[in-house]
Amino acid sequence: MIAVVDFVLRLALWLVLAPLLPGLITKVKAWVAGRRGPPVLQLYYDLARLWRKSVVLSTLASPGFVAGPAVAWVAVLGAALLMPLGPAGGALSFKGDVLLLIYLLAVARFCTAWAALETGSAFEGMGAAREVSYAVLAEAALITAVLSLSVQTGSVTLATMLVPAAGAGAVLLAAGLFTVLLAENCRVPFDDPTTHLELTMIHEAMVLDHSGPPFAVILHGASLKLLLFALLLCQAVLPLGGLTPPVAAAVLAAGVLVVTVGVGLVESLLARLAFRRVPLLLTTAFLFCLFALLLAWRGGAV
Amino acid sequence: MLAGGCLATGVVVGPRLARTWIGLTVTAAVAALGAAAVVLAGGTDWEWRSGFAVAGEPLHARLDAMSAIFLALVAVVGGASAVYSRGYWSDEGYPDSAPRGRRWLSAMVLAMVWVLLASNGLHFLIGWELFTVSAYFLVTLDRGERDARAAGWLYLAASHLGTLCLFAFFGLLAARTGSWELGPMRENTALAPLFWLALAGFAVKGGVFPAHVWLPSAHANAPSHVSALMSGVAIKMGIYGLVRFSGWLPVPAAAPWVVIGLGAVSAVLGIAFALVQNDLKRLLAYCSVENVGIILVGLGAAMLAATHGDGPWGRLALAGALLHVWNHGLAKSLLFFGAGSVLHATGTREITRLGGLWRAMPRTAGLFALGAVAICGLPPLNGFVGEWLVYLGLFDGATAGGRPAWGVAPAAIALATAGALALATFVKASAVVFLGAPRTKLAMDAHESGPWLWGPMLALAGLCATIGLAPFFFWPLVARAAGAWRPSAMAVEPLAPVATLGLANVVLALFFVGAAAWLWRRVHAEGPRPAPTWDCGYAAPTPRMQYTGGSFGGIAATWFSWALQIERTVHRPRGPFPVSASRVERVPESVLEWVVAPVAGLVMRASAAVRRLQHGRLQFYIVYLVAGLAGLGLLVLLEGNP
Numbered sequence: 001m002i003a004v005v006d007f008v009l010r011l012a013l014w015l016v017l018a019p020l021l022p023g024l025i026t027k028v029k030a031w032v033a034g035r036r037g038p039p040v041l042q043l044y045y046d047l048a049r050l051w052r053k054s055v056v057l058s059t060l061a062s063p064g065f066v067a068g069p070a071v072a073w074v075a076v077l078g079a080a081l082l083m084p085l086g087p088a089g090g091a092l093s094f095k096g097d098v099l100l101l102i103y104l105l106a107v108a109r110f111c112t113a114w115a116a117l118e119t120g121s122a123f124e125g126m127g128a129a130r131e132v133s134y135a136v137l138a139e140a141a142l143i144t145a146v147l148s149l150s151v152q153t154g155s156v157t158l159a160t161m162l163v164p165a166a167g168a169g170a171v172l173l174a175a176g177l178f179t180v181l182l183a184e185n186c187r188v189p190f191d192d193p194t195t196h197l198e199l200t201m202i203h204e205a206m207v208l209d210h211s212g213p214p215f216a217v218i219l220h221g222a223s224l225k226l227l228l229f230a231l232l233l234c235q236a237v238l239p240l241g242g243l244t245p246p247v248a249a250a251v252l253a254a255g256v257l258v259v260t261v262g263v264g265l266v267e268s269l270l271a272r273l274a275f276r277r278v279p280l281l282l283t284t285a286f287l288f289c290l291f292a293l294l295l296a297w298r299g300g301a302v
Numbered sequence: 303m304l305a306g307g308c309l310a311t312g313v314v315v316g317p318r319l320a321r322t323w324i325g326l327t328v329t330a331a332v333a334a335l336g337a338a339a340v341v342l343a344g345g346t347d348w349e350w351r352s353g354f355a356v357a358g359e360p361l362h363a364r365l366d367a368m369s370a371i372f373l374a375l376v377a378v379v380g381g382a383s384a385v386y387s388r389g390y391w392s393d394e395g396y397p398d399s400a401p402r403g404r405r406w407l408s409a410m411v412l413a414m415v416w417v418l419l420a421s422n423g424l425h426f427l428i429g430w431e432l433f434t435v436s437a438y439f440l441v442t443l444d445r446g447e448r449d450a451r452a453a454g455w456l457y458l459a460a461s462h463l464g465t466l467c468l469f470a471f472f473g474l475l476a477a478r479t480g481s482w483e484l485g486p487m488r489e490n491t492a493l494a495p496l497f498w499l500a501l502a503g504f505a506v507k508g509g510v511f512p513a514h515v516w517l518p519s520a521h522a523n524a525p526s527h528v529s530a531l532m533s534g535v536a537i538k539m540g541i542y543g544l545v546r547f548s549g550w551l552p553v554p555a556a557a558p559w560v561v562i563g564l565g566a567v568s569a570v571l572g573i574a575f576a577l578v579q580n581d582l583k584r585l586l587a588y589c590s591v592e593n594v595g596i597i598l599v600g601l602g603a604a605m606l607a608a609t610h611g612d613g614p615w616g617r618l619a620l621a622g623a624l625l626h627v628w629n630h631g632l633a634k635s636l637l638f639f640g641a642g643s644v645l646h647a648t649g650t651r652e653i654t655r656l657g658g659l660w661r662a663m664p665r666t667a668g669l670f671a672l673g674a675v676a677i678c679g680l681p682p683l684n685g686f687v688g689e690w691l692v693y694l695g696l697f698d699g700a701t702a703g704g705r706p707a708w709g710v711a712p713a714a715i716a717l718a719t720a721g722a723l724a725l726a727t728f729v730k731a732s733a734v735v736f737l738g739a740p741r742t743k744l745a746m747d748a749h750e751s752g753p754w755l756w757g758p759m760l761a762l763a764g765l766c767a768t769i770g771l772a773p774f775f776f777w778p779l780v781a782r783a784a785g786a787w788r789p790s791a792m793a794v795e796p797l798a799p800v801a802t803l804g805l806a807n808v809v810l811a812l813f814f815v816g817a818a819a820w821l822w823r824r825v826h827a828e829g830p831r832p833a834p835t836w837d838c839g840y841a842a843p844t845p846r847m848q849y850t851g852g853s854f855g856g857i858a859a860t861w862f863s864w865a866l867q868i869e870r871t872v873h874r875p876r877g878p879f880p881v882s883a884s885r886v887e888r889v890p891e892s893v894l895e896w897v898v899a900p901v902a903g904l905v906m907r908a909s910a911a912v913r914r915l916q917h918g919r920l921q922f923y924i925v926y927l928v929a930g931l932a933g934l935g936l937l938v939l940l941e942g943n944p
Contacts, residue, residue, distance in 0.1 A: 058836075064660075066818070070817040075810075096799070110680060133726060133857035140719045209835060
């Protein structure tokens with residue numbers, strides 16, 4: 001019974017809180033620019049509006065065009081449920097769950113790219129090509145980060161991996177994971193979520209032909225993914241294990257807030273990179289994670 | 303237990319009558335599968351000795367858990383290929399070569415079973431040679447095709463280079479042990495250097511990266527049911543040899559590092575080459591190089607663990623690698639069958655000329671997509687379970703620390719990179735072929751393939767899904783096989799929570815289907831408005847404006863340009879009214895064209911120089927003879943005197 005309540009609460013928490021983050025980022029950007037900006041809850045309104053709308057379907061699209069976003073959304077949600085929430089742990093915890101989490105994100109990528117290519121549009125092809133290519137470097141960085149946490153704690157289970165602090169490599173790991181967060185969630189400097197020029201976009205270019213409920217599902221999935229990465233970053237770096245549960249939860253929430261504001265500040269202060277430079281930045285993120293791994297090794301060996 | 307015997311008779315009898323032949327082959331496959339299952343589940347090995355001597359050696363067959371894993375794969379894919387060939391290479395379409403194809407298919411499957419059962423070095427070699435040669439005749443089934451003949455020739459030459467190493471290996475082994483009998487002989491450390499010969503020989507067959515040169519063209523130009531058999535099963539025989547003899551023989555200290563390194567290189571470069579291919583079957587062939595790499599990483603990790611304190615993580619990685627042998631065999635055969643159906647329906651393998659096939663061939667498109675998800679190692683299908691086990695082994699090895707960590711941690715990163723590249727490759731392969739608008743008339747006139755073609759595909763897809771959703775049924779089997787590698791007290795079973803993963807996979811699969819259905823109903827509740835694809839206001843879009851495979855893989859291809867060396871010929875449009883413009887890209891077979899071809903050229907030139915000695919003039923031959931005799935006499939004198 002308690003397990004069921006726990007599960008439902010957790011699900012509700014993820015589903016309800018996730019769309020808050022993009023709203024916060026937009027607000028931060030507006031503040032920095034000296035504007036008032038749209039309300040923090042704007043994404044909720046957008047989702048509700050999109051859900052009520054009907055759909056324009058490309059004549060070329062197969063059933064995968066609709067199934068893709070749905071499967072991707074479930075995959076991200078599944079990954080989210082595996083992610084421990086500080087003292088509350090994850091909905092399901094087992095050895096190797098971190099690998100399932102990474103591969104569920106890959107499932108989401110597969111489905112989004114698949115759905116993008118359904119319509120035979122060159123723009124969407126361009127977006128999908130960029131998404132899957134940059135993900136190669138991002139995934140290498142992510143697995144290196146996980147490997148370093150794993151070496152640090154001697155465990156391959158998320159719940160125990162994320163409890164202690166990341167040790168000497170914390171700063172490196174934070175830098176690496178933050179860069180991966182920006183890349184995976186298509187934020188500046190990798191992609192600009194607000195742009196309307198198709199040739200320069202990644203994620204937005206992939207979803208050009210989606211409308212109505214499928215588009216709502218895509219947007220909600222994107223916000224889930226952002227929250228997921230923010231939580232991963234905070235828990236990887238902050239030593240939550242030593243705190244009492246309420247304090248740990250508060251610290252975690254504050255951490256996510258800081259990351260969100262950080263993303264907003266980065267978007268306000270940086271311009272989008274030229275596409276040729278993107279691999280360079282991602283390789284830097286990979287190197288950060290690699291050095292964190294080496295530090296974790298030294299820590300274990302000495 | 304005598305099901306193996308049934309297979310032998312079944313496979314030999316039926317090259318004449320197509321129907322009887324399929325029935326016999328399927329019966330034999332079921333019998334072999336049963337034998338493998340009994341050994342894997344029951345845990346007792348099957349051994350059979352006979353006084354009857356072949357080539358002077360008494361017959362000795364043995365089926366233990368390790369060979370049973372491979373036998374099961376041979377049975378499943380062999381049976382599926384036989385059924386598929388009925389629709390794909392039928393007597394009506396190919397009255398000349400279809401009966402020949404049946405005969406050689408039977409011979410090849412029989413030879414592979416023979417190799418798996420042989421417990422005598424000489425018999426192993428005989429079976430190996432038979433298997434190689436029958437595969438050659440299958441590749442060149444379509445004798446009229448120039449490409450097929452060239453591919454077959456390359457395959458035969460490369461395979462025989464490998465077989466040469468194996469002749470040396472088995473010959474030296476027999477010379478040092480005094481018997482052709484095979485079995486565990488790990489205490490005889492003098493045998494260790496022989497492992498290098500085995501590695502060279504089996505790596506050629508397995509298509510490990512620098513030795514893969516024959517693989518892409520042979521797999522691409524063979525008929526698709528043969529490609530499936532070769533890519534799914536035949537290259538696994540190379541893996542079988544490596545796993546078998548790394549378990550039975552002592553290995554040199556450097557061998558684990560070499561194996562895991564070769565595995566990592568194969569995985570990353572194999573899939574990088576796959577990403578840039580424009581030929582659908584060649585793409586699949588290169589992807590096999592990647593998957594062999596993944597399997598070798600698991601094997602290398604097991605060997606590393608064995609030489610460094612026998613940590614249980616090595617067994618975990620090996621069990622994952624063995625499961626991946628199955629997973630890759632099933633998924634790759636499924637994909638080759640899918641590619642065969644596309645070829646059958648459109649007459650082309652070129653990705654750039656296809657597109658939009660889902661409308662004409664919905665079954666093939668769906669099954670191909672499932673195979674793509676499986677081979678990318680994505681949950682909830684089988685590919686993920688195998689890769690997950692390999693990863694767990696590597697992670698446990700990295701956390702265990704010590705010297706092996708320097709091998710397994712980079713291997714884990716290489717696997718992740720290869721995994722992400724595989725995703726890009728298969729999004730490209732399936733989307734450019736099946737989605738969007740047809741790019742040429744060929745693709746427009748496509749038709750769905752018949753039940754002989756999609757039936758075997760459905761069966762393989764079902765197996766992929768079953769292993770993914772119920773891994774706990776298969777885990778004890780591969781764990782037992784991993785235990786049979788080198789007898790050890792170490793049990794791997796409690797190390798991996800396979801049941802939990804299976805549960806997660808089932809829940810995920812249910813929710814995937816549920817969410818898709820739910821959104822589908824929501825979309826169709828109000829009747830969606832059909833419209834052309836949004837094209838930024840452009841008035842006259844054509845199918846040729848779609849993203850092609852080349853442009854899709856272009857970004858990642860630049861990162862690997864040092865290995866790929868793509869050749870581009872560009873004719874830019876000139877003037878205000880350009881008449882023509884073109885851009886042609888060709889992906890060379892780097893290793894073949896820049897390493898093998900120059901070496902082969904040198905050999906040919908040396909041979910040509912030697913040939914000048916042979917000119918047909920009798921006087922000079924007599925001079926050679928006299929000189930030779932004089933030389934020999936001199937040698938004897940020098941030997942005898944001191």
